[in-house]
Amino acid sequence: MTAHPETVDALIIGAGPAGLSAATELRRQGGGQVVVLEREATAGGIPRHCLHSPYGLREWKRLMFGPAYAKRLVQEAKGAGVEIRCQTTVTALHPGGEVDVSAPDGPRRIRGRVVLLALGARETPRAARLIGGTKPGGVMNTATLQSFAAFSKHRPFHRPVILGTELVAFSALLTCRTLGARPVAMLEPGPEITARGVFAAAPRALGVPLYRNTRITAIHGRAQVDGITVESNGVQRDIACDGVVVTGGFRPENALLRAAGLALDPGSLGPRIDQYGRLTDPAYFSAGNVLHPIETAGWCWEEGRRVARCMAAALNGALPPRDTAEPLAVDGVTQGDALAYALPQELCAPAPQVPPAFDRVQMRLRQPFSGQVRVAGQSHWIASRPERRITLPLHPTPEAE
Amino acid sequence: MTQPVQTYDIAVIGAGVIGCAIARRLTLDGARVVVLEKAADILDGASKANSAILHTGFDAPEGSLELACVQEGYREYEALHAQFNLPLDRCGALVLAWSAEQEARLPALMEQARANAVSDVVPLTRTETLALEPNLNPDVRAAFRVPRESLIDPWSAPHAYLLQALLNGGTLKRNCAVSGGSFDGAIWTLDTTKGPLRARHVVNAAGLYGDRIDAALLGQTQFTIRPRKGQFVVFDKMAAGLARHILLPVPTATTKGIVVCRTVWGNLLVGPTAEEQDDRETAGLEAETLRMLHAKGAEILPALAQEEVTSIYAGLRPACEHKDYQIRAHAGRNMVTVGAIRSTGLSSALGTAAHVARLLQGQGHAPAPLSAPQVPRMAMLAEEGARDWQASGNDGMLCHCERVTWREVRAALDDPLAPKTLAGLKRRTRATMGRCQGFYCGQAVQDLLAESTDA
Numbered sequence: 024m025t026a027h028p029e030t031v032d033a034l035i036i037g038a039g040p041a042g043l044s045a046a047t048e049l050r051r052q053g054g055g056q057v058v059v060l061e062r063e064a065t066a067g068g069i070p071r072h073c074l075h076s077p078y079g080l081r082e083w084k085r086l087m088f089g090p091a092y093a094k095r096l097v098q099e100a101k102g103a104g105v106e107i108r109c110q111t112t113v114t115a116l117h118p119g120g121e122v123d124v125s126a127p128d129g130p131r132r133i134r135g136r137v138v139l140l141a142l143g144a145r146e147t148p149r150a151a152r153l154i155g156g157t158k159p160g161g162v163m164n165t166a167t168l169q170s171f172a173a174f175s176k177h178r179p180f181h182r183p184v185i186l187g188t189e190l191v192a193f194s195a196l197l198t199c200r201t202l203g204a205r206p207v208a209m210l211e212p213g214p215e216i217t218a219r220g221v222f223a224a225a226p227r228a229l230g231v232p233l234y235r236n237t238r239i240t241a242i243h244g245r246a247q248v249d250g251i252t253v254e255s256n257g258v259q260r261d262i263a264c265d266g267v268v269v270t271g272g273f274r275p276e277n278a279l280l281r282a283a284g285l286a287l288d289p290g291s292l293g294p295r296i297d298q299y300g301r302l303t304d305p306a307y308f309s310a311g312n313v314l315h316p317i318e319t320a321g322w323c324w325e326e327g328r329r330v331a332r333c334m335a336a337a338l339n340g341a342l343p344p345r346d347t348a349e350p351l352a353v354d355g356v357t358q359g360d361a362l363a364y365a366l367p368q369e370l371c372a373p374a375p376q377v378p379p380a381f382d383r384v385q386m387r388l389r390q391p392f393s394g395q396v397r398v399a400g401q402s403h404w405i406a407s408r409p410e411r412r413i414t415l416p417l418h419p420t421p422e423a424e
Numbered sequence: 425m426t427q428p429v430q431t432y433d434i435a436v437i438g439a440g441v442i443g444c445a446i447a448r449r450l451t452l453d454g455a456r457v458v459v460l461e462k463a464a465d466i467l468d469g470a471s472k473a474n475s476a477i478l479h480t481g482f483d484a485p486e487g488s489l490e491l492a493c494v495q496e497g498y499r500e501y502e503a504l505h506a507q508f509n510l511p512l513d514r515c516g517a518l519v520l521a522w523s524a525e526q527e528a529r530l531p532a533l534m535e536q537a538r539a540n541a542v543s544d545v546v547p548l549t550r551t552e553t554l555a556l557e558p559n560l561n562p563d564v565r566a567a568f569r570v571p572r573e574s575l576i577d578p579w580s581a582p583h584a585y586l587l588q589a590l591l592n593g594g595t596l597k598r599n600c601a602v603s604g605g606s607f608d609g610a611i612w613t614l615d616t617t618k619g620p621l622r623a624r625h626v627v628n629a630a631g632l633y634g635d636r637i638d639a640a641l642l643g644q645t646q647f648t649i650r651p652r653k654g655q656f657v658v659f660d661k662m663a664a665g666l667a668r669h670i671l672l673p674v675p676t677a678t679t680k681g682i683v684v685c686r687t688v689w690g691n692l693l694v695g696p697t698a699e700e701q702d703d704r705e706t707a708g709l710e711a712e713t714l715r716m717l718h719a720k721g722a723e724i725l726p727a728l729a730q731e732e733v734t735s736i737y738a739g740l741r742p743a744c745e746h747k748d749y750q751i752r753a754h755a756g757r758n759m760v761t762v763g764a765i766r767s768t769g770l771s772s773a774l775g776t777a778a779h780v781a782r783l784l785q786g787q788g789h790a791p792a793p794l795s796a797p798q799v800p801r802m803a804m805l806a807e808e809g810a811r812d813w814q815a816s817g818n819d820g821m822l823c824h825c826e827r828v829t830w831r832e833v834r835a836a837l838d839d840p841l842a843p844k845t846l847a848g849l850k851r852r853t854r855a856t857m858g859r860c861q862g863f864y865c866g867q868a869v870q871d872l873l874a875e876s877t878d879a
Contacts, residue, residue, distance in 0.1 A: 062824055063864075110820035112813070114827070125827070129816035148861035150658075150736045153714040157706060158737065160846055163866055170867035177874050179867075241708065246845070278825070278859065281662050 028121060033334060034135025035059040035105075036113050036122070039068020040320040041311025042141030043096040043105075044082075045327035045334070050103035052335035057105045058133070060124060062112040066100075067093025068143060069166065070320050072173035075197050081321035090173065092320065116140075116283035120306030137306060137334045140294065141327060142279065144312035146191070147272030149242070154269075156241030161248040161266035165195045168268050172201045180266025184251055185209045185231075186239060188216040189271035189410060191317075193225050199268075206231045207264050210253065212238040217271070217410050242267055273316030280313075290364030291315055291387075297348045297369045298379035298417070299337070300330035305345035308334050314366055315385055318412065329380035336377040347372040351384065355396035363387040363409075370399065370417075379417075386413040432458045432595070433789065435614060435623035437602050437637055439466035441578070442765050443629035444586035445497075445773035447596075449781045450627075451589040454792030458623065459586065459594065460616060462601035462633075465848035466841070467582055470631045471769065472851070473654070473707065473739025475683050475696060478512070478574040479771040482537035482545065483519075483675055488748045489779075491540055494768050496775030501576070504774075507799055508584045510577065511688045511806035517573035517670035518553065520564050520724070526674040527565045533674065534568050544571050559666040559725050573670050575688045578770050579851040580802045583841060585773070587800040590840050597621075598844065602630075604640045607757055614641075625789055626759045627780060632704045632742045634750075634763035647750045647763050651740040653707050654696025657717045658735035659728065660859045663692040666725045680767070682717065684724050688806035689826065689854060694721035694728075696739070707738035734859045741766045751776070753783040760784060803832055805854055823865045825858020833869065837876040849873050 032055030035042045042059055043066065049057045065071060070078055073089030080086060083095070100107060114130070115123040121134045146164040161180045171179050181204050185195050188211040199206050209226045214236055216223045226233040237255040242248060250263045275293040286295040286303045293314045300308045310330040311323040318326075336342050348369035356362040365386040373379070384398050386405075393406035396415075403415050434450050436443045439461035447459045463469070478501060484491035505512045521527040530547065537545045546569045553567040554560055590596060597618055605614040605626070614621045630637040638645035664686045673681035679698035686692055694717045714736055722729035743766040744750065750763035760783050762776060769776075785791060804810060805828075812818045812829045819830035836843065836852040843849040846856075846869070855869045856862035862869065 062821060064820065112821045112824055112827075114813075125813045125818075125821060127816075127818055127820045129818070130814050145860050145863045148734075148863065150734060150861055151732050153711045153718075153733060153736065155709045155711045155714070157708060158847075160870075164861075164863045166863050167866040175867055175871050177871055179870070240711065245705070276860075278661070 028132035028134045030134040030136070031056040031058045032136050032338060033057045034120065034122065034133060034138045035141060036139065037061065037068070037141035037143055037311070038066035038097070038107055038109070039141060039143050039311060039323065040070065040096060041323040041327035042068070042139060043100045043327070044324040045139050045141065045310055045331035046105040047100045047103045048328045048331035049335055050105055052332060054331070054335050054338060058135075059100065059105055059107045060111045060113055061107060061109045064110055066097045066107050066109055072166070072169040073194060074169070074172055074201050075194065078320055082324055113279060116279050116285070116307070118304055135306070137308060137337050139330065139334060140280070140302070140307055140309045140313060141311045142276040142313040144273040144275050144316040146270060147274060149267070149269045152269065152272070154239050154242060156243055156251070157245065159242065159244035159248045160246060161244070162242060163268060165191045165198070165268060165270045168195055169198050172198045178202055178204065180204060180248070182207050182264050183266030183268050184262060184264045185268045185270060187211065187270035187272070188218055190218045190222065192270040193218060193222050195268045195270050196225060196229060196231065200229070208262055209233045210237045210239065211235045239267070273312065275313040275316055277313065288364050288366070288368050290362070291366065295368040296366060296381070297345065297371045298367045298381045299333035299342055299371065299377070300380045301333070301342070301345055303345070305337070310380070315364070315387070326380065333377060333380045336374070341374060341377050343371045343374045345371065351399055353396065353398050355394065356388070356392055361388050361390040361392045363389045365398070382417055383414040384417045386415065387411070388413070429622060431611060431622040431624065432456050433623065434458070434625045434627060434784070435460060435612065435621060436627045436629055438469070438629040438631050439586065439596065440469055440471035440629065440631045441467065441582040441769050441773045442631070442762055442776055444582040444589070445777040446627055446629055446762070446780050447589040447594050448585040449774075449777035450784070451592050451594045452794055452797050453781055454794055455789065457589060457594045458621065459589070459596045460600045460602055460614070460621070461596065461598050464599055464844045466586060466596070466598070467579060467851060470740055470742050471578070471582060472847070473656070473737050474578050474770055475656070475685065475693065476575060476578040476687055477670060477683070477685065477771070478576045479768055480542045480570060480572045481540050481771070482542035482570050482573070483533065483680065484540060484768070485747060486536065486539050489751060490749045490768060490772065493749065493772035493775040493779055495541070496778055497772040498775070500774035500778070501581070509802045509804055509809070510581055510584055511575070511804065511808055513575040513688050513806070513808055514572065515575055515669055515686065517570045517672050518548070518557065518567045519570065519672045519674060520553070520567045521674055522564060524565070529674050530566060530568055537570065542570065542572070545569065546571070557667060557669060557671070559727055560671070561724055561726055569669070575670070575686060576770070577688050577806060580805060581770070582773065583852065584800055584802050587841055588797065591798040591800055592794060596841070602637060602640065607759070612758065624758060625784055625787065628759065628761040628763070631765070632740055634742060634761065635744070638761055638763070641759065642754060642757065646752065647744040647746055649704065649742050649744050649764070651701055651704050652743040652766065653699040653701050653738055653740055655709055655713050655717065655738040656693050656695030656736065657714050657721070657733045658737070659692040659731045660734045661690045663728060663731045664690050666727055667692060671724055682720050684721055688808065690807040691734070694718070704740065707740050709736055709738050735857060735861065749776070751779060751783070753787055758787055760787070803835065822868060823855040823858065825860050826854040828853050828855045833872055837872060842876065843873070844877055846870060846873055
């Protein structure tokens with residue numbers, strides 16, 4: 024028999040905004056020994072390499088750049104008595120809150136009485152989009168581009184094309200400017216810009232042509248990109264460029280969840296949670312973009328704080344049994360499979376003394392929709408487009424009662 | 425004092441899997457070998473993309489040179505892999521019949537396997553097949569099992585072969601293209617982009633350019649390369665649990681067909697296509713074909729329909745107008761051509777090398793085997809082995825998807841065969857080859873490579 028694994032009160036996996044705010048809040052709630060595991064060498068998550076605003080408004084009513092924001096999150100956590108272990112990769116989740124980790128000194132197992140999975144989300148890479156052509160250097164997601172701007176003296180390209188128009192694509196646009204690169208075009212496969220109104224003007228303001236209804240059919244080049252072929256309304260043409268930034272299409276970093284057999288939402292691809300943020304194994308909680316690709320850092324920070332309070336309640340035995348959960352009933356989004364997901368996916372019999380972390384339902388659509396929906400027994404009128412957050416009030420009593 | 429112009433015993437043109445294996449064999453036989461590679465890295469042509477299978481030769485044409493080389497190569501790989509720390513996953517293959525017509529062909533295919541001395545093939549009923557592969561489409565009608573078909577690492581194996589050559593006195597010249605040459609009856613002088621080079625014997629292992637090298641050195645060629653492109657899609661670790669065996673279709677006259685199989689790294693691949701083209705350099709991917717491969721994979725393993733493709737690639741096989749390998753010793757010219765190793769090169773490389781060594785002996789090259797050659801110990805990248813992230817002192821994980829450590833990447837960059845390109849670093853370490861495709865580690869990996877190549 025091996026010795027019992029190291030046991031801590033709360034184990035937080037992922038030192039981004041959700042994980043760090045949860046860790047800080049758990050300490051403030053008297054959560055005992057709180058340990059954050061971070062696989063990168065530095066804590067802070069994605070904001071570490073977002074060299075632009077706005078960060079920190081919700082948290083500290085200050086306008087900050089990503090790196091300063093990330094540092095502040097780390098300082099607050101450390102100040103609250105949180106232990107952060109970097110370069111520590113979780114390689115497997117086991118029932119009851121035991122996790123396998125790999126660190127520079129080798130593998131071992133740690134147990135958290137409660138464990139938060141704040142695993143984040145990532146963009147869809149070129150391969151998963153089945154974009155044809157060759158595989159030269161200079162094709163990357165926005166996060167990799169941001170990493171070049173924040174951490175490297177190397178420049179991955181000078182004249183890239185930016186694919187996509189979610190909010191993150193505009194981060195790519197700004198990051199290119201930081202790097203001294205001049206994007207030659209921004210491409211949107213659909214008819215409309217995905218991000219909200221004001222951003223639509225950004226490419227024009229920066230002198231970058233924006234092409235709607237345009238997709239990449241092939242990337243060309245051997246060592247480095249030397250051009251792409253695009254198709255627009257059935258017409259193909261070539262664009263000379265030396266890089267392609269493939270932006271957005273966020274998906275939860277869910278490989279650990281899948282390998283552990285924890286129940287996933289087929290729409291969000293993140294874990295199924297109850298209103299306290301608990302997974303089907305009640306030792307595990309989740310917050311941040313692994314639940315809902317993708318929200319702002321501030322949103323994730325707030326969500327981490329709220330779930331942390333439920334974790335503190337769980338440590339005190341104050342949460343209702345997880346197996347009382349019933350699926351959240353959503354009816355009325357009738358246009359095909361317009362509803363991408365709604366979370367929390369399940370509702371437990373409420374514990375009156377513990378406010379739920381999710382007191383509103385968060386929904387996203389795949390297709391534009393307007394009409395009446397019934398959520399947990401309540402009717403609401405919604406009108407929204409894909410990739411926009413919808414929140415509806417949630418009465419904590421399940422419809423069954 | 426000026427050095428006399430050095431004369432090698434053997435110049436091997438091309439550092440694909442065949443060239444690497446030949447360099448090893450001849451070095452171990454005591455020759456002074458130089459390998460000339462036109463690209464910046466080895467394995468940059470046909471050898472960079474294949475289905476990573478070690479074949480038994482059960483379906484090779486009876487009596488062919490290909491069959492002999494594949495089987496000799498299989499035996500030698502089996503004998504040396506543990507010593508080199510190279511993986512060998514003896515998962516076996518199933519040849520699957522999906523129609524009555526295909527089912528009717530299974531006995532003849534099993535007969536051919538037995539004629540090829542692969543006598544351990546086992547016929548399977550539909551029920552037996554589904555018991556072995558519960559995730560298989562239940563429409564399968566029958567199958568047979570080829571127990572010794574195996575999975576290997578298509579890159580660490582040839583790296584190991586060439587590394588052993590280098591450790592025992594061999595030389596590699598990269599960015600060294602051969603444009604012509606002359607033979608004076610005893611010594612070849614090759615014209616290369618790095619200047620003239622002298623060697624007593626020349627081995628043409630130029631893969632996709634084999635016919636052109638023959639033409640440049642001999643003024644003629646007995647085959648014409650017609651590249652055959654193969655596209656592949658790769659799925660993530662979760663999909664690898666869907667299949668235990670290599671899943672093969674009943675072959676057609678032109679191709680072995682589309683295979684579904686795990687990789688030694690714990691992924692699952694579907695491919696290749698077989699598309700003839702003129703271009704010898706570019707293996708272009710096409711979205712429509714990739715979607716077809718995904719759909720084809722999901723026909724065989726229905727659960728694949730829900731899985732996302734994590735990686736895509738394409739390769740070129742050096743096919744020609746002949747069915748068999750084109751390996752020839754050119755009388756009176758001290759030269760051997762190893763041409764048209766079209767799709768079984770990874771399996772046959774060690775056997776092909778032994779065959780070439782025998783042909784060179786016939787041309788008067790006398791072997792003097794090394795008594796105690798050095799053996800390289802390769803980094804284990806396969807799931808079956810002990811990985812570096814499971815050891816202490818690994819400096820932490822750099823690529824989280826494929827669990828590649830900083831120590832592994834630094835070691836690859838500090839190797840006699842250190843990569844000069846990102847593709848080369850990926851082949852040696854797998855960094856950035858997983859589900860995120862470099863989202864997290866891409867910049868760090870490229871910076872490490874840039875520092876190494878700038879130094």
